[in-house]
Amino acid sequence: MSATTMLSSESGLSRRSFLRVSATAAGGLIVALYLDFPVRAQTPQAKTYPPDAFVHIQRDGKIVIQVNRLEFGQGVQTSLPMVLADEMDADWSHVVAELAPAADVYKDPVFGIQMVGGSGSIAHSFQQYRELGAKTRAMLVAAAAQQWKISAAQCRTEASVVYGPGGRSATYGELADSAAHMSVPENVPLKKASEFKLIGKDTRRLDSRPKCDGSMKFGLDLDLPGMKVAVVAHPPIFGGTPKSIDDKAARGIPGVIDVFEIPTSSKGTAVVVVADKFWTAKQARDRLSIDWDFSGVEPADTKQLRAKYKELAATPGNVAVTRGDLSVLNGTSAASRIEAEYEFPYLAHTPMEPLNTTIRFDGDRAEVWAGSQFQTVDQMAIAETLGLKPEQVTFHTEMAGGGFGRRATPDSHVQREAATIAKRCKGIPVKLIWTREDDVQGGYYRPMFAHRIEIGIGADGMPLAWRHVIVGQSLVAGTPFAAMLIKNGVDETAVEGAADNPYEIPNFTLTAHHPTPNVPVLWWRSVGHTHTAFVMETLVDELASRAGADPIAYRRKLLKPDEKRMRGVLDLMDEKSASWRNHLAEGHAAGVACHECFGTNVACAVDVSIENKRPKIHRVTVAMDCGIAVNPLTIESQFQAGVSFGVSQLMAKGAITFKSGHAEQNNFDGYTPPYIIDAPVAVDVHIVPSTEEPSGCGEPPVPVISPAVVNALFRLTRKRYRTLPLLSL
Amino acid sequence: MQTYKLSVNGQTREVTADPGTPLLWVLREDLKMTGTKYGCGISACGACTVHLAGVATRSCVVPVSLVGNRPIVTIEGVGEDRVGRAVQDAWVAEDVVQCGYCQSGQIMSAVALLKSRRQPSDEDIEESMGGNICRCGTYVRIRNAIKTAAQQLA
Numbered sequence: 001m002s003a004t005t006m007l008s009s010e011s012g013l014s015r016r017s018f019l020r021v022s023a024t025a026a027g028g029l030i031v032a033l034y035l036d037f038p039v040r041a042q043t044p045q046a047k048t049y050p051p052d053a054f055v056h057i058q059r060d061g062k063i064v065i066q067v068n069r070l071e072f073g074q075g076v077q078t079s080l081p082m083v084l085a086d087e088m089d090a091d092w093s094h095v096v097a098e099l100a101p102a103a104d105v106y107k108d109p110v111f112g113i114q115m116v117g118g119s120g121s122i123a124h125s126f127q128q129y130r131e132l133g134a135k136t137r138a139m140l141v142a143a144a145a146q147q148w149k150i151s152a153a154q155c156r157t158e159a160s161v162v163y164g165p166g167g168r169s170a171t172y173g174e175l176a177d178s179a180a181h182m183s184v185p186e187n188v189p190l191k192k193a194s195e196f197k198l199i200g201k202d203t204r205r206l207d208s209r210p211k212c213d214g215s216m217k218f219g220l221d222l223d224l225p226g227m228k229v230a231v232v233a234h235p236p237i238f239g240g241t242p243k244s245i246d247d248k249a250a251r252g253i254p255g256v257i258d259v260f261e262i263p264t265s266s267k268g269t270a271v272v273v274v275a276d277k278f279w280t281a282k283q284a285r286d287r288l289s290i291d292w293d294f295s296g297v298e299p300a301d302t303k304q305l306r307a308k309y310k311e312l313a314a315t316p317g318n319v320a321v322t323r324g325d326l327s328v329l330n331g332t333s334a335a336s337r338i339e340a341e342y343e344f345p346y347l348a349h350t351p352m353e354p355l356n357t358t359i360r361f362d363g364d365r366a367e368v369w370a371g372s373q374f375q376t377v378d379q380m381a382i383a384e385t386l387g388l389k390p391e392q393v394t395f396h397t398e399m400a401g402g403g404f405g406r407r408a409t410p411d412s413h414v415q416r417e418a419a420t421i422a423k424r425c426k427g428i429p430v431k432l433i434w435t436r437e438d439d440v441q442g443g444y445y446r447p448m449f450a451h452r453i454e455i456g457i458g459a460d461g462m463p464l465a466w467r468h469v470i471v472g473q474s475l476v477a478g479t480p481f482a483a484m485l486i487k488n489g490v491d492e493t494a495v496e497g498a499a500d501n502p503y504e505i506p507n508f509t510l511t512a513h514h515p516t517p518n519v520p521v522l523w524w525r526s527v528g529h530t531h532t533a534f535v536m537e538t539l540v541d542e543l544a545s546r547a548g549a550d551p552i553a554y555r556r557k558l559l560k561p562d563e564k565r566m567r568g569v570l571d572l573m574d575e576k577s578a579s580w581r582n583h584l585a586e587g588h589a590a591g592v593a594c595h596e597c598f599g600t601n602v603a604c605a606v607d608v609s610i611e612n613k614r615p616k617i618h619r620v621t622v623a624m625d626c627g628i629a630v631n632p633l634t635i636e637s638q639f640q641a642g643v644s645f646g647v648s649q650l651m652a653k654g655a656i657t658f659k660s661g662h663a664e665q666n667n668f669d670g671y672t673p674p675y676i677i678d679a680p681v682a683v684d685v686h687i688v689p690s691t692e693e694p695s696g697c698g699e700p701p702v703p704v705i706s707p708a709v710v711n712a713l714f715r716l717t718r719k720r721y722r723t724l725p726l727l728s729l
Numbered sequence: 730m731q732t733y734k735l736s737v738n739g740q741t742r743e744v745t746a747d748p749g750t751p752l753l754w755v756l757r758e759d760l761k762m763t764g765t766k767y768g769c770g771i772s773a774c775g776a777c778t779v780h781l782a783g784v785a786t787r788s789c790v791v792p793v794s795l796v797g798n799r800p801i802v803t804i805e806g807v808g809e810d811r812v813g814r815a816v817q818d819a820w821v822a823e824d825v826v827q828c829g830y831c832q833s834g835q836i837m838s839a840v841a842l843l844k845s846r847r848q849p850s851d852e853d854i855e856e857s858m859g860g861n862i863c864r865c866g867t868y869v870r871i872r873n874a875i876k877t878a879a880q881q882l883a
Contacts, residue, residue: 073828073865208821211829214764214804218830221763254730278767279747279754352768352776352830352864401766401830402864436769633824637870641827644866668773668862676858679868681851 051136051184053105054129055084061160061173063088063095068106068114069121070373071099071207072351072400072407074698075634076121078205080129082631083122086198087133087191088140090172091160097206102375102395113376117408117523119598119696122630126694134188136179143179144170193628193691202633207399219371219398220356224429227358228257230274230421231281231433233288237661238266238443238518239297245271246289253287255280262420265413266443266520268297272421278433298518299661305448305517306343309471313341313452317469317511318489320499324507328465332456338542340453343723344472344531345655347446347524347648348671353401354439355414359422360429365392366422367429370415371400373408381412385419404525404645409444410476413520440671441663445656446524447473449494449531453539456507461547462558465507470495472531473521474514489514493523497532497597497703502563503540519658525645526699529597533703534649534710534724537593541711542720551592551711565601565625568688570594572623573603576686580619581605588618591712593704599695600626601688604643604704606680608712613728615650615709617680622704625688626695635697636685642701644679649706651678654725680705733793737762738806748794753777755793756803764804764833768862775861778834779803785841785857804833812882813840819878827865835861839875848879 056064065084071077081097084090100106100114107114110124137157144162145152147170156163160172172179193200210216235241247259255276264270271288275281329337357370359382366386372378375395383390400407418432434442449472458464474491476482485492490512492499499510524530544554552574559566573592581590587609594603607619622639629635648654653672657664665671710721717729732745737760744759751770756762756779765788768776772787779788782799807813816839826832835858842849842857849857854875863871 075827204821204824205826207829208824208826209817211826211832212817212820212836213808214762214833216829217763218766220767221757223761223763277754277758279750279758283747283749350864352766352774352828352862354767400828402828404864436771637824637827637867640869641863641866644868645864647866667771668769669771673862673864674866674868675860675862676868676871677855679866681869681872683869 051132051139052180054132055088055136057172057176057179059173059176061091061094061171063090063160063172065095065097066100066106067097068100068108068125070116070371070375070397070400070403070407072116072371072373072403074116074121074638075205075631076116077207078203079122079631079634080125081206082198082203083126083129084133086196087130088137089157089159092198092203094160095206099397099399101397102379107376113374115376115408116373117405119600119698119700121696121698122694123599123696126630130190131188134190135185138185138188139179139182140172140175142182143175147178199628199630200632203631204633216399218353218401219358219369220353220401220433222358222369222398222431224358224360227429227431228274228276228425229278229281229431229433230272231278231285231435232262232417232438233271233273233285233290234264234438234442235268235270235292236441237292237294237297237299238520239268240292240294241269242271243291243293249287249289250284253280253284256284258424259284259288260424262417265411265416266518274421274425274430282435294661297661300517300519300658301660302346302448302657303659306450308515309343309448309450310341312471312513312515313450313469315469317471317513320488320490320495320510320512322509324465326465326467326507326509328507329454329456329467336457338453338455338457338539340539340722342451342531342535344449345657345725346448346519347530347654348440348656349404349406349524350439350668350671350673351400351402351404351406354436355406355434356432357415357418358429358431359418361386361419361422361426363426364388365394367394367396369396369398371398371403371407372415373403373405374412377410378412378415382415382419385416386423405523405527406444409522436668437666440656440666443520444522445519446530447475447521451531451535453535455539455543457543457546461543461549463505463543466505466509468498468510470498470510470512471515473516473519475521475523477514477516493528495532496528497595498536501536502560502566502596503558504560518661526597526702529595529699529703530649533593533595534707537595537704537707538710538720538722541591541707541714545714555594566594566596566603569601569603569623569625572686572688573605573621576623576684577605577621580607580621585609587716589712589715591708591710591715593708593711595703597700597703600624600697600700602700602704604708606705606708606712608709608716610713610716610729614652614678615713615726615729617647617709618682620680620683620705621686622683622701623686623688624700625690626697626700627690627692628694629687629690630694632687635687638697639685639701640683643683643705644674646702646705647674647678647680647709649724650709650726652725652727731794733796735796736798736800738802738809744793746793749792751789752779752791752793752796752801753788756788762803762805766830766833768831774831775834775838776831778837778861780807780837780841783841783844785838804837807837807840810840812843815878815881816840816843816874819874819881823870823874823877825867825870825874827867831861831863835863835871839871839878842875843878843882847882849875
């Protein structure tokens with residue numbers, strides 16, 4: 001069964017929403033689905049969702065709310081229930097949240113599949129969960145009104161109680177049974193913003209306590225009767241295949257059940273060990289002696305790729321955007337010209353919970369447990385691998401230990417591996433575990449990129465002409481999504497944040513090349529903005545320095561007139577950071593950056609010094625605008641931590657490199673995310689008050705931090721940093 | 730295979746395992762105590778931190794054969810202790826967790842810190858927490874929660 005057949009004909013996708021989402025992490029998939037199905041013009045709001053699939057009120061008053069998303073740190077397991085509970089007038093202390101299994105009803109109202117990506121959880125389900133809450137409330141009121149033989153209009157609700165005239169009252173728990181027999185209302189009024197009781201209020205996460213006492217079960221913690229564990233020896237070069245396998249020593253280890261070959265997503269072959277336990281399986285894998293055949297496989301080599309990318313960047317690519325006339329660049333003198341080359345490495349996501357999936361295949365059905373960002377896609381891939389229909393595959397959404405895009409693979413390669421293994425081990429639940437080494441060396445990285453920019457500066461110090469070339473792998477080339485996401489030979493996810501930058505540059509051309517080295521790539525938290533924001537915000541800073549201007553004032557001047565939200569966050573950041581920026585300690589410097597992605601505008605200022613030849617980030621002030629702030633506490637936390645995640649790009653060991661086809665890093669000792677000492681010491685987050693529709697907060701914290709830090713470093717060293725990772729200062 | 734008597738959270742537990750099996754996997758797979766997490770297997774991330782005779786230890790690199798009679802405390806048992814409970818409560822009060830996968834290890838490291846220094850400085854925190862990776866990046870709130878717990882215990 002192909003992906004397209006899963007799209008319900010009532011998909012809420014319109015051409016407009018496609019255009020809006022196409023450059024997001026999830027866009028590619030949707031577009032492909034969209035392509036093959038003429039979609040009815042229908043807004044997401046026009047769809048109806050049965051509340052009983054989302055809310056279960058128990059007789060004791062407990063309210064169980066289904067969350068149609070994976071929870072992997074972003075806090076949606078708390079924030080979506082807040083939205084529903086608010087409209088329902090539920091007593092928050094009675095609310096518990098569950099992660100919904102894969103089902104049509106839980107598909108993203110905009111994307112049309114069940115998924116987390118593109119920072120869309122709140123953006124796409126806010127209205128949906130409000131309506132669900134309001135409908136549930138209306139049914140409870142209707143039940144009370146019927147019981148008391150009065151009209152619904154005579155009732156009011158508060159904290160899980162319906163109140164009627166004459167002191168009558170009934171709890172939601174008491175009304176639950178009769179409310180279930182009420183018809184679901186078509187249209188319900190929603191609250192005014194001034195009536196919100198939960199939305200906009202700092203609300204602690206529902207999943208904290210079990211994550212602090214060891215009782216939370218993540219996918220990797222799953223234990224089923226008779227369960228076995230599989231570990232895979234992947235070819236050390238993508239696409240490799242065993243010439244010969246000596247598995248005698250492996251099979252000799254007590255507890256080893258089976259050793260066999262499976263196909264890999266890179267058209268190679270891997271060797272699986274199934275054993276009673278992980279440690280047994282890993283010991284056995286270590287004892288496999290495999291002679292690999294790499295004939296016909298192109299070995300990636302990052303040193304060669306850097307040279308090739310640099311060469312390509314000096315030539316025009318396919319045009320993403322062009323306006324005005326670049327010929328003014330020809331006459332500009334060196335004094336009024338910037339030429340800059342940037343390099344960005346491959347980045348692994350390395351979520352803390354290593355990748356895993358558990359499947360039991362019973363011949364005519366299968367059961368799956370996985371922390372997946374793409375339930376619909378993964379369910380289909382598993383079904384296809386097992387020769388089943390998706391509805392024969394029960395898919396449980398497991399709590400996931402991070403993801404950052406890594407659990408949203410269009411090819412479902414981990415799930416396909418798990419399904420292939422489960423097929424062979426029919427009737428036995430098998431948990432596939434990727435070790436950290438498999439994860440670091442297994443591909444699906446943020447691609448390497450090179451940028452080359454020439455800027456002609458006008459007499460007023462503002463950029464007059466800007467030629468920009470971006471070189472890097474497409475995330476969707478060679479997939480069914482390419483036809484729609486690649487326009488004029490340009491993958492939008494490679495140029496987003498630069499092609500559509502917020503600055504007024506009269507003569508501007510951005511072109512792109514997409515080479516195709518043999519390395520699987522994937523969206524990494526904030527996707528193209530990871531590199532485009534760095535380039536744009538460091539160059540704008542350089543322009544400001546050249547002009548002798550304050551970097552914030554310069555940005556205000558350079559922003560397009562309609563960039564109101566960006567001005568708003570710049571102003572708020574300026575106001576909140578002015579006191580410390582004007583009183584920096586000896587040896588410290590401030591740097592700033594601003595960027596918009598996924599509809600959320602962010603500006604930040606950083607206080608940086610150099611300690612042990614590394615940037616020490618003493619303080620970060622962030623101002624952001626995401627429309628209505630559903631849970632300000634979660635937003636604060638997302639931004640505090642998200643900027644630390646963004647520091648990954650600056651880590652000295654923050655790169656995956658290849659030599660003769662082999663990844664040169666295999667664990668956290670070689671590819672090192674920020675530790676506490678690398679992360680900002682303090683981060684204050686300021687939210688622009690807003691009543692506009694909410695946008696996402698998962699990805700927007702990431703892009704701004706690394707340019708802000710190197711902009712500060714420039715003030716300390718007078719050097720511009722254009723190659724990441726940031727080696728010794 | 731060998732049989733070992735381990736003291737885990739105050740209870741004696743008997744396991745039969747290959748002597749080289751890391752304590753992490755004995756806890757997770759033999760004793761079904763999955764609060765202690767696997768993150769790297771090379772003591773580089775701290776997700777597997779437990780207390781071994783009171784010392785914060787990466788259980789992914791300690792073979793079960795070398796544990797001996799040293800008492801083991803894991804995230805499942807650390808709340809029995811006053812300091813452990815204060816740290817867990819502070820983590821909840823400060824809304825520290827995001828994905829939460831690393832937090833068992835973070836809490837075990839923080840408890841060990843607060844047992845040796847009741848009022849840790851920022852430098853003490855950076856040193857004691859320096860080997861625990863939080864990929865979500867919750868470090869600012871981890872610092873705050875340690876200070877909150879320290880105040881609570883003062």
